[in-house]
Amino acid sequence: xxxxxxxxxxxxxxxxxxxxxxxxxxxxxxxxxxxxxxxxxxxxxxxxxxxxxxxxxxxxxxxxxxxxxxxxxxxxxxxxxxxxxxxxxxxxxxxxxxxxxxxxxxxxxxxxxxxxxxxxxxxxxxxxxxxxxxxxxxxxxxxxxxxxxxxxxxxxxxxxxxxxxxxxxxxxxxxxxxxxxxxxxxxxxxxxxxxxxxxxxxxxxxxxxxxxxxxxxxxxxxxxxxxxxxxxxxxxxxxxxxxxxxxxxxxxxxxxxxxxxxxxxxxxxxxxxxxxxxxxxxxxxxxxxxxxxxxxxxxxxxxxxxxxxxxx
Amino acid sequence: xxxxxxxxxxxxxxxxxxxxxxxxxxxxxxxxxxxxxxxxxxxxxxxxxxxxxxxxxxxxxxxxxxxxxxxxxxxxxxxxxxxxxxxxxxxxxxxxxxxxxxxxxxxxxxxxxxxxxxxxxxxxxxxxxxxxxxxxxxxxxxxxxxxxxxxxxxxxxxxxxxxxxxxxxxxxxxxxxxxxxxxxxxxxxxxxxxxxxxxxxxxxxxxxxxxxxxxxxxxxxxxxxxxxxxxxxxxxxxxxxxxxxxxxxxxxxxxxxxxxxxxxxxxxxxxxxxxxxxxxxxxxxxxxxxxxxxxxxxxxxxxxxxxxxxxxxxxxxxxxxxxxxxxxxxxxxxxxxxxxxxxxxxxxxxxxxxxxxx
Numbered sequence: 001x002x003x004x005x006x007x008x009x010x011x012x013x014x015x016x017x018x019x020x021x022x023x024x025x026x027x028x029x030x031x032x033x034x035x036x037x038x039x040x041x042x043x044x045x046x047x048x049x050x051x052x053x054x055x056x057x058x059x060x061x062x063x064x065x066x067x068x069x070x071x072x073x074x075x076x077x078x079x080x081x082x083x084x085x086x087x088x089x090x091x092x093x094x095x096x097x098x099x100x101x102x103x104x105x106x107x108x109x110x111x112x113x114x115x116x117x118x119x120x121x122x123x124x125x126x127x128x129x130x131x132x133x134x135x136x137x138x139x140x141x142x143x144x145x146x147x148x149x150x151x152x153x154x155x156x157x158x159x160x161x162x163x164x165x166x167x168x169x170x171x172x173x174x175x176x177x178x179x180x181x182x183x184x185x186x187x188x189x190x191x192x193x194x195x196x197x198x199x200x201x202x203x204x205x206x207x208x209x210x211x212x213x214x215x216x217x218x219x220x221x222x223x224x225x226x227x228x229x230x231x232x233x234x235x236x237x238x239x240x241x242x243x244x245x246x247x248x249x250x251x252x253x254x255x256x257x258x259x260x261x262x263x264x265x266x267x268x269x270x271x272x273x274x275x276x277x278x279x280x281x282x283x284x285x286x287x288x289x290x291x292x293x294x295x296x297x298x299x300x301x302x303x304x305x306x307x308x309x310x311x312x
Numbered sequence: 313x314x315x316x317x318x319x320x321x322x323x324x325x326x327x328x329x330x331x332x333x334x335x336x337x338x339x340x341x342x343x344x345x346x347x348x349x350x351x352x353x354x355x356x357x358x359x360x361x362x363x364x365x366x367x368x369x370x371x372x373x374x375x376x377x378x379x380x381x382x383x384x385x386x387x388x389x390x391x392x393x394x395x396x397x398x399x400x401x402x403x404x405x406x407x408x409x410x411x412x413x414x415x416x417x418x419x420x421x422x423x424x425x426x427x428x429x430x431x432x433x434x435x436x437x438x439x440x441x442x443x444x445x446x447x448x449x450x451x452x453x454x455x456x457x458x459x460x461x462x463x464x465x466x467x468x469x470x471x472x473x474x475x476x477x478x479x480x481x482x483x484x485x486x487x488x489x490x491x492x493x494x495x496x497x498x499x500x501x502x503x504x505x506x507x508x509x510x511x512x513x514x515x516x517x518x519x520x521x522x523x524x525x526x527x528x529x530x531x532x533x534x535x536x537x538x539x540x541x542x543x544x545x546x547x548x549x550x551x552x553x554x555x556x557x558x559x560x561x562x563x564x565x566x567x568x569x570x571x572x573x574x575x576x577x578x579x580x581x582x583x584x585x586x587x588x589x590x591x592x593x594x595x596x597x598x599x600x601x602x603x604x605x606x607x608x609x610x611x612x613x614x615x616x617x618x619x620x621x622x623x624x625x626x627x628x629x630x631x632x633x634x635x636x637x638x639x640x641x642x643x644x645x646x647x648x649x650x651x652x653x654x655x656x657x658x659x660x661x662x663x664x665x666x667x668x669x670x
Contacts (some may be wrong), residue, residue, distance in 0.1 A: 003454075010450075010457045036550055043552040047559070047597060052428035054594035056564045062586070122553045122562025126503050141350045159435065160453065168460040175468050183475045183501040191506025198625045203508045207539075208557075212546050220628070262400065271551045 013167045014160040020145040021289040022282040023170070024099065026134075027106075027143035029278020031096030033131060034109055036271055037116075041123075049073070049119045050082055060119060060177045071118040072111065085112060099148025099199050103139055110135045124240045127272035131175055137169045174283055178240035181256070185236030194233060197226035210212055218266075235259055243283065253280050314610050319348045322392065322636045323361065323369045326351035331373070333431020338438040342395050386412070386419040408514040471497060511619040511638075515564050519599055519614070521608040522617060535602055552635065566642050567591040568617050588645070591615070596647035608641070612652055 017023075047053040055063065057077035064074055072085060089112040095105035113132050117124060142162065144150060193199040203211045204219040218224050235255045242252035257277050264273030322338075324331045337351055350357045352369035356443050366380065372385035375392060383391045390406035393399040405411045430439050472492045473482055482489060493499075516534040523530070538560060544553040567587040574582055599613045619638040623630075644651060 006454050006458055009461065013457050013460075014453055040550055040552060041555045044556055048555050052597050054559060054590040054597070056593060059586075059589060059593065066583075067495060068586050084588035120559060122566075123558040126501060129499050129501075133499065136496070157438075161456070164453070164456060164460065167466065171461075172464055172467075175464065176471075178502045179468065179471055179475060179499070184503045184505060187502050193507055194505065199504065199508045201625050201628075202510055202622055203504060206509050206512050207542055208512075208545075209509070222625075268549045270322075291621060 007195040008026065008146070013164045016165065017142045017145075017163045017166040018237045019170055019282060019285055020142060021286050022284045023138075023141050023143045023166075024102065024148065026278045026282035027099065027138065028097050028147050029274060029281065030109075030131065030135060030138065031093050031098075031105075033127075033271055034093030034096065034113065035090065036274070037128075040271075042086070045082065045086065046079070048123065049086075049116065050079060051077065053120075054122075055120055064118060067118070069118040070114060072115040073119045076145045077128075082147055085115065086237065088112060089116065093238065096230060099144045100150055102143045106135060106139045106143075118249040125272050126268065127269070130176070130180060130279060131275040134173055134275075134282075135175070137172045140165045141169045170282070173279065174243060177279065178243065179238040181236040185233055185239070187238060188233045194229055197229040200225045200228045200232075203267065211266045211267075211268065214266055231255075232259060246285075250284065253284055256280055317345060319344070319346050320391070320395065321348050321350055321361070321376040321380055322388075323350050323357055323364060323374040325370050325373075326353060328426055329430040330426045330436065331438060331650075336431075338392065338396065341397060346395055370417065385423070386415040389415070389419070407586045420501065467497075471499070475499065475501070478605050511621045513561065513565070514620070515560055516597060516616050516618060517595060517602075519610060519612055520602055520612040521603055522611055524607055524609060532603070534616065537598060560598070563590045563594045564586075564615050564617060564642070568642060571642065572640070591642065592647070594647040595645055599647065610647055613644050614642055614644045616641040 009115075032129045041048045051054075051057065060071075061074060073082065075081065089109065091106040092112065095101055096109060101144060110132065112137060117128060117132060188194040188199070191199065193202060201219055201222075204225075205216045207215075210216070210219070235252065239252050239256065242248040257280050258272040260276045260280070264270050322335075324335055326332070338347070339349070345620040349362065354365060357364065357369070358366075360537060361376060368374065368384070373388045373389040375383045377383070377391065386406070390403045390412075393402035393406075405416060428438060429436050431437075436533070438592075470489055470492045473485070473489045474497070476482060513534055513540045516536050518534050519532040520528055521532060522528075538557055539552045541560075545557060546553055565589070570582050570584050570587050573580065574584060595613045599610060605609060617640040619636075619640070621636040621638075644652060
């Protein structure tokens with residue numbers, strides 16, 4: 001029986017690369033996320049990662065010794081080094097957006113992202129934490145099949161070993177999201193404010209996280225607050241279970257993507273939501289994207305004409 | 313009229329599939345007026361290059377330069393690389409004696425085995441008879457799938473243990489789990505759980521200045537440095553204000569937390585020195601923009617954290633909701649890290665010391 005299981009696993013992993021459209025969307029989304037990370041700090045580069053901020057180079061070296069981390073920025077305190085690595089990081093992330101040499105771009109981005117994260121850890125949020133882990137898994141994946149300037153050559157035989165590596169990396173990303181939402185959902189379920197459905201109210205009362213117009217508006221509507229609090233817990237806790245079912249996976253992922261869109265707009269955490277949303281988009285199957293892309297054609301097809309399927 | 317260039321000639325084994333694949337690869341990169349290919353077994357070769365014997369060019373690739381000098385094997389590859397855009401480094405490396413020797417040995421090892429590799433549509437495959445056997449390949453794939461999945465299972469068991477609350481396993485094997493997860497897979501998914509932030513925080517700083525004309529030391533007002541950033545952040549959610557605000561909050565917040573912890577348990581060993589240094593660097597960077605260097609000298613600077621708690625949901629809409637305002641005043645620090653000036657005695661005793669709550 002174990003051999004049978006392994007056999008079907010082998011077929012599943014080696015026959016074709018799964019979720020190629022999702023992987024391409026995630027790659028482009030990560031590219032945007034990284035580009036915004038670099039551009040966001042350009043005007044204050046010297047304060048955030050340079051000598052005129054809380055972490056001058058000597059301080060940074062001590063910090064690195066304490067954490068045992070790794071960073072290319074430790075090589076030199078010179079601003080030339082900082083600007084060069086910044087420019088390299090920006091170019092790699094633009095290559096990711098357009099799918100130019102995506103494997104090399106992902107590898108470069110992962111190394112540089114680490115270097116900059118270690119340089120100033122105070123600016124990071126949960127999205128950065130997820131992004132750098134998923135980026136590592138993205139390196140061996142096949143992400144250039146769609147939305148790419150350099151498309152894979154059509155008809156080119158892709159080896160089964162490569163398929164297998166792509167699919168295992170995809171599985172790793174799925175498991176990473178299960179850990180994320182499992183941990184976050186259960187921590188929320190243990191908090192008394194989430195249990196009594198008022199947590200979102202307190203988030204909306206904080207000026208850093210509350211939209212100046214919608215924040216005060218929603219904070220007075222207890223129905224919205226309560227439903228949103230419970231829906232967040234339900235979506236997060238159910239994800240590790242629903243993601244393994246073909247049909248429920250789509251429901252769960254779309255629910256979470258809309259939750260992140262809400263967080264991005266109403267709480268102002270745009271980069272966090274971008275990385276979470278594009279990571280989740282990777283987990284949607286190719287069939288889903290095909291259906292979505294064909295939907296407008298089906299809807300607006302002239303009613304009198306027989307459709308292709310009917311003609312067959 | 314431009315002078316016609318004589319192309320170099322590569323003599324290759326026309327029945328070897330690897331050689332054919334390599335030829336196609338080279339042809340895509342080098343134009344035909346610079347390089348020509350001739351099959352080793354052809355009449356053309358026998359007529360044009362009688363000095364190259366058939367067994368020689370079946371043993372190793374041969375290249376005839378435009379001046380008709382001959383290079384064989386690894387040296388032929390080095391010669392070829394000078395024509396390939398982006399591969400010139402190989403020719404340069406081959407000038408080093410040890411590299412040349414290694415490359416020649418590697419070529420000699422590979423040449424008789426080249427029939428085991430076949431190339432087509434841009435991909436080369438290893439196709440030895442024993443590897444070709446489907447059975448072997450199937451089992452190989454099976455083992456690879458099992459290995460990869462076992463690796464994933466192992467990895468995520470460690471990550472799960474890293475994320476779980478304290479339990480008997482993490483207490484006993486905490487070091488092992490930590491050693492595996494750190495630094496690349498460290499993760500924290502609390503994301504506003506179990507308790508979302510209950511207070512609005514703003515950070516203010518105050519400067520102690522001495523006028524250049526030797527007047528008495530004066531204290532400035534408290535400058536609110538985070539509220540304008542938050543306002544800017546909402547105007548453009550991708551503006552530099554986001555990273556600036558997070559850096560200031562992170563450094564001042566962690567220093568304040570450590571001071572409060574130390575006050576609660578004075579014996580605990582906390583990384584207070586590091587936090588104090590970063591606090592000093594940060595304030596020195598910010599304070600420079602708040603006063604005129606021509607008329608004042610900056611003696612010291614300090615920050616305070618103002619916590620404004622949100623009214624409880626039950627009191628929302630009341631005229632005087634039960635809001636709480638708490639301020640934590642952090643110690644004075646000098647921008648250059650020197651000790652505080654002597655005339656500073658009365659000022660510092662007035663309102664210093666960490667974790668002071670009002």
